[in-house]
Amino acid sequence: MSGRTPACDAFGVGAPLRILLVSPRGPLYRHRTGIWKKSLRYQPLTLTTLASLVPSDVPAEVTLVDEGIHELPAHVDADLVGISAITGTAPRSYELADRLRRDGIPVVLGGVHPTLVPEEAQVHADALVVGYAEETWPRLLRDFVRGEMRPRYDEGPSLSLANLPFPRRDLLPASLYTVAHTLEATRGCTHKCAFCVVPSAWGRPRQKPVAEVVADIVQMNARRLLFLDLNIIADVDYAKELFRALIPLKVTWGGLATSFLAEDDELLGLAAKSGCRGILVGFESLREGSLKETRKGWGARHGYREILRKLHAHRIAVQGCFVFGFDHDDEAVFEETAEFALETAIDLPRFAILTPFPGTPLFSKLKEEGRLLTEDWSYYDGQHVVFRPAQMTPEALRAGTERAWKKAYSYSGVARRLLASRLQLPVSLAANLGYRFYAHNLSRFYNCREALL
Ligand code: B12
Ligand code: SF4
Numbered sequence: 001m002s003g004r005t006p007a008c009d010a011f012g013v014g015a016p017l018r019i020l021l022v023s024p025r026g027p028l029y030r031h032r033t034g035i036w037k038k039s040l041r042y043q044p045l046t047l048t049t050l051a052s053l054v055p056s057d058v059p060a061e062v063t064l065v066d067e068g069i070h071e072l073p074a075h076v077d078a079d080l081v082g083i084s085a086i087t088g089t090a091p092r093s094y095e096l097a098d099r100l101r102r103d104g105i106p107v108v109l110g111g112v113h114p115t116l117v118p119e120e121a122q123v124h125a126d127a128l129v130v131g132y133a134e135e136t137w138p139r140l141l142r143d144f145v146r147g148e149m150r151p152r153y154d155e156g157p158s159l160s161l162a163n164l165p166f167p168r169r170d171l172l173p174a175s176l177y178t179v180a181h182t183l184e185a186t187r188g189c190t191h192k193c194a195f196c197v198v199p200s201a202w203g204r205p206r207q208k209p210v211a212e213v214v215a216d217i218v219q220m221n222a223r224r225l226l227f228l229d230l231n232i233i234a235d236v237d238y239a240k241e242l243f244r245a246l247i248p249l250k251v252t253w254g255g256l257a258t259s260f261l262a263e264d265d266e267l268l269g270l271a272a273k274s275g276c277r278g279i280l281v282g283f284e285s286l287r288e289g290s291l292k293e294t295r296k297g298w299g300a301r302h303g304y305r306e307i308l309r310k311l312h313a314h315r316i317a318v319q320g321c322f323v324f325g326f327d328h329d330d331e332a333v334f335e336e337t338a339e340f341a342l343e344t345a346i347d348l349p350r351f352a353i354l355t356p357f358p359g360t361p362l363f364s365k366l367k368e369e370g371r372l373l374t375e376d377w378s379y380y381d382g383q384h385v386v387f388r389p390a391q392m393t394p395e396a397l398r399a400g401t402e403r404a405w406k407k408a409y410s411y412s413g414v415a416r417r418l419l420a421s422r423l424q425l426p427v428s429l430a431a432n433l434g435y436r437f438y439a440h441n442l443s444r445f446y447n448c449r450e451a452l453l
Helices: 046-052 087-104 111-114 118-122 136-145 199-200 212-220 236-249 265-273 288-293 302-312 333-344 361-368 394-408 413-423 425-439
Strands: 017-023 060-066 080-084 107-110 127-132 151-153 224-227 253-256 276-284 317-324 348-353
Touching: 017 136, 017 413, 046 060, 046 080, 080 136, 080 151, 087 107, 087 111, 107 111, 111 118, 111 127, 111 199, 118 127, 127 136, 136 151, 212 236, 212 361, 236 265, 265 276, 265 288, 276 302, 317 333, 317 394, 333 348, 333 413, 348 394, 348 425, 394 413, 394 425, 413 425
Parallel strands: 017 060, 017 080, 080 107, 107 127, 127 151, 224 253, 253 276, 276 317, 317 348
Antiparallel strands: none
């Protein structure tokens, strides 16, 4: 338990508990809002969800700071601070936590990184929340006001996503995000890709009751939605039920799904009919060997060209994500992949450098093989090379990734892709111009000179 007496001395008695929830910035946001003046971001749900979970029997004033859009005040005035850490933001999270604790403010750490490496995070926190916090965060707060906060709270085996309050989206300024109507219907994933944190941190899929998802959309009065689900079609029957329920709402939406979306005609038809206008698909690689190596061999069963053709035929724009640096990748992979993105008219291609997030099978493998170049987590952001690739130098991997970005986002590349796809043209053009700027400023904004290479 922390040494500080809470301002709210018992349930409902005394001043409300002042809770500050922070999502620290990562390397991408070293430069305030990143590379764009106004943040080209959707509103994350982490802090707004945690705010909604503060139980009514713990009177509290909750303040949210998303460092992607806000500055954290130099002087923090709070009774309890909760910090959410992903791997890339872990060093900043620990630095903040250590500073606040030195000032006598108790700190709770949670999120995917503390869930993956709890022993590391524990030393920076008065309390650690491991896993999803729907049950544990309210319990922690009740313990805190009684002066009985424990050092660690773990997600229980029977966590349900039913009957939860809607996220407190009102606590973040909608105008600073390009999409403020974000939501989740599901969590987790059925697959076990070797580089992905989802199987290690959260495992099996679970769903919110469809009626509750619909109720959230109705109360938001939203027309344009973004689902932040890790894989919205992880449970196909649930996805079909959800898409059917969205049809009468006449919304448009985007989300994340595997390429399996285009392999089930009924599912794809329902997605399109329910208003799906854009989908992020992790294609990862065009090379079968790389897909197999990363336990995603199922990804290309029917060929990515056909998958892209079907998605486009249903008027669904595709944000196609590729990863470079697998053991089967040689230096030809960059040109080959960028050319594929142009030929197949991927609306918004993205290229990341393979990142062995701690807690994943990929991390264990590379560590065992002595191939990790650093365990400074601030470089674990998908754009820095943090391991020794099998078939090229680290510098070749960094430079090749940058070349792929530049090829896909050259003016002729943008024109070639968009003229062939012609989907969501105004939005797609704006996003492409944003990414074009990003592609041509990668080294500047990622501070590559102070990086590893
Ligand atoms: C919004 C988002 C972002 C935002 C904000 C990130 C941030 N700082 O949180 C932006 C766009 C900046 C971003 C960037 C990136 N992201 Co991102 N992002 C997401 C996304 C889609 C949604 C997060 C969300 O709102 N979830 C819903 C909430 C309710 O769930 P949650 O955050 O897990 O929170 C729950 C628990 O974890 C817990 N909890 C979380 N924090 C705390 C704190 C406290 C105090 C407590 C008590 C509990 C608690 O309680 C919540 C309720 O149960 C997730 C995927 C996902 N669906 O989670 C990926 C995800 C977090 N991102 C990921 C990745 C890989 C990236 C990038 C590297 C991608 C890239 N190549 O650009 C970059 C990294 C940037 C960096 N600085 O390093 C990975 C994380 C991997 C890791 N080990 O860090 C995820 C999990 C996606 C994935 N498929 O693997 N991302
Ligand atoms: S399909 Fe996507 S979310 Fe699921 S384990 Fe693989 S990379 Fe992770």
